[in-house]
Amino acid sequence: MNMLHETAKAPKVAVVILNWNGLKYLQTYLPSVTASTYPNLEIVLGDNGSTDGSVEFVRANFPMVKTVLNDQNYGFTGGYNKVLAQVQADYFILLNSDVEVVPNWIEPVIKLMESDELIAAAAPKILSWQQKNKFEHAGAAGGFIDTFGYPFCRGRIFFEIEEDHGQYDQTIEVLWASGAALFIKQKYWGLSGGFDERFFAHMEEIDLCWRLKNMGLKVMYCAESTVYHFGGGTLDVENPYKTYLNFRNNLLLLQKNLWLRKSVFIIPMRFLLDFVTLARFLSEGKRKDAAAISKAHRNFIRQLFTNSGQRQKVRSERHADYNLQSTAGFYKGSVVWAFFVRKVRRFSELKGW
Template sequence: MINTPKVAVVILNWNGVKYLKQFLPTVLASTWPGLEVVVGDNASSDDSLAFIKETHPNIRIIQNDQNYGFTGGYNRVLSQVDADYYILLNSDVEVMPGWIEPVISLMESDPLIAAAAPKILSFAQKDQFEHAGAAGGFIDTFGYPFCRGRMFYEVEHDLGQYEQSDEVFWASGASLFIKKKCWDEVGGFDEYFFAHMEEIDLCWRLKNMGYKVMYCAQSAIYHVGGGTLNAENPFKTYLNFRNNLLLLKKNLPFWRALFVIPLRFCMDLLAIARFLAEGKRKDAWAVSRAHQNFVLHLFGIRVSGYGVKDLENGKNSLSPKTHHSKRTIHNLKGMYKGSIVWSFFVKKKTRFTDLDPVDLL
């Protein structure tokens, strides 16, 4: 590249000093020239900031006055960072020295590429894809997200089956590369999401503006996963179900949303029944609360979240600001025309390669 773009890796931290100690040195070993590393802190109560100041005094720290979640935290931090490209990187991620170059090269090749993500592998099993992103994100016609290399609870080993960089529907927030001008144009994250699926909403809004989202197979990172909310947390269940409905309401054409959302409510009732059958009453209640919150949202009633004691960090910090798609061109590349639930659970198509390519837009 003749003119080297300015790149900033921005890590949003909340009480994650153990991950900073383990993985921050790998980020600092990155070979991109002039790389700026920024840690945005969501009012941590551990010794994260003391550790950074003592061991890595050259890292820029941007402190939020409270925990604004993944969405609000990043919005506030990135408004203070000047770069051509932002890399939103989870604190529980290990990177290799040359991980940035292939992704930026891919994004520089096409002005319509707004966002991208590398291959995301498991830190615990480095030959296996990681749940949050794998080899690029897709979505089905009812709004259920899935990935190449991960469909529901089935996770594949990386055997070289996804070595082709390609356009996808969404890029994982675990390692999200985005052009600053596109971040500004789309308005950043929707803070009502707080956490979970906010990157899918961001990518969908970009695609509704005619931009592309890419998977870069030539770069790989290793993600621990579940660093803030583990898979068994009912609040995570609540966020996933509520935010998935918000995705549909915000980004589908109006008449399509009128058809899809009622069907999703019915499908979610099956999830409630499954949780009850498994003795997971808190998760069943979380889905019900998600539906209640979504209905209130439709009527313009804002509530702060899941319950009085949702999340001790930032439970009342949801912003009333919601970004909606500017629909100019519907770029549906990466959408599955059928139902991934039906394909997976009924037709037993448990791998991405089992899906009929004609059903992928």
Template sequence: MNRTPKVAVVILNWNGLRFLQQFLPSVLQSTWPNLQVVVGDNGSTDGSVDFLKARYANEVTVLQNHQNYGYTGGYNRVINQVDADYYILLNSDIEVTPGWIEPVIALMESDDQIAAAAPKIKSYNRKNYFEHAGAAGGFIDKLGYPFCRGRLFYEVEEDLGQYDESGEIFWASGAALFIRSKCWHEVCGFDERFFAHMEEIDLCWRLKNMGYKVMYCAQSAVYHVGGGTLNTENPFKTYLNFRNNLWLIKKNMSAMRSTYVIGMRMWLDLLALLRFVGEGKRKDAWAVSKAHQSFVRSFFKKSEVRSRKSEVGSEEALTVRELGGGIISGHEPLTNNHQLSPNKSGLYKRSIVADFFVKKKTRFTALDPRDFH
């Protein structure tokens, strides 16, 4: 590298004081020479901002949002104010390891077509195991179900070195997402309608539809607590996952393909709803129903200018622009001169649901590599 790229680690915080106290020191010990650490606060009420300004006034740039805009809106507003060659979107509940930045940036600098990348994401509480949100890189099947190398549905693998080779993936986890700044702005950042969950898959899918690559870097590792804001049993998380997965398909597949896939997914989601009822999880079952209702209503809403009630219950008026599939408030995107064909690498040509639940393929290594693009 002739010039050391400027890297900005951007942590979005919402009432995560305990995580900042525990994990921010490891981030500040990072050895990348041209590094800025930014904490964007999403309207916290737990003293996070006061703590940062008192303890890390000279080491951390604090940017404040006046309310909770969710993961998507919060990051869009914060990153708009950050100037760097690369952004690293990092969850506040992550412990980084020595030298975690260097191998990922070296990988991305080696190929201009690499837009985003992810390190190996392991569990903070079970250090030898992968973590649910990201593991060793994300993939997606023909029906739009995302999954990870090292984690299929609820089965999480132990890290025995089986995924120690870097390579191309379909999506990088938002828990520790490296992205070129020019690519972030080229696709207008996150789609704020997602609020949280699967927004990084949408971002990566849009990049891949433009021909860019998304990579997994095995030489970098971080440890993720997971479930810091919404735990796995939260019905709101169920709602977001089911609704956002349908949006993901509608936005990024062709019209003909998405119509077929959404029809299939509606029936499969109904089975999931009935399973929740059978398990006594009626709130989760209702969340699936609400997700479908919200998805159907979205067809009748205008996308250019909307005034809406945010998911967290506060009123906000957003002027949004839909360009290249992304929605971002108050930001003009760069001109899109990227004309490569869509990059399908990491797309699984079979059904991961059928392979996992019917054929009992519970590990990524059981999947046939020939079934991937």
């Protein structure tokens, strides 16, 4: 009776795992998700046209998991947009297939989000599955962005990843929540329009969260919940296509979400900084990565005026109770200067907030 009452009053939560030929990850990590203790929970596998038998595996071994099938691979952005259009819940949790969770990982985040109408999205602490005492690259302890548009996290600056000693065990407002384990209220997913499918994959969650911030809403990091991310399950770190997406999408992110008067200064500066990275890749013999940056710039320039037409459409839909954009999550300094010149290696060492 108590369980029935608890289920009835708890908001409905749908954990949605987008899959593309991820059988080995589902075999390893899905059992932990199905062991979640949240009372009013639906688990959904959204499949992007897999051919490795992963859908058949889930249907045979986890009949409690609902399957929603796309007819082809629409990427992270298009795949989730199509799947979530067929899911009904108060909260969506977008969870990577290579994430291990603990039984009560959902409850603290939902409690936090229920406490404030203006909280649109949130993420738990994300640690490495391989080294559980270290943060994981994709999200760590909450996402930030610097004045030139470089994303970083509490616990991770560029490729330098900190050990977790409880130094970031404070729940705070951030700029972005990692797409590896992204909690979002269904109504704000709908109001924001979901993911921008031009991103395909990489930085799409930063764009979504920044749009939510521009609408006057909040994005939070919940320190009371922890998950463990394997990482790199879609594209290897050294993959030139990932390099292309990161550089192209970062420029698109800035063009969409910065105010026009800031973008006309910041975007040319980013081109200059990107050329420095391109030259470094060439000096290290990484010609394919250098070519990927050049391709990203050409694509961005070709689409410049088309993208301008898509500039922040939701600014006029600000929440009625919160008319000013929060500055939480924005670093006024340059994380590039701090990391490569001042040799800062920890988030806590950053100055100039």
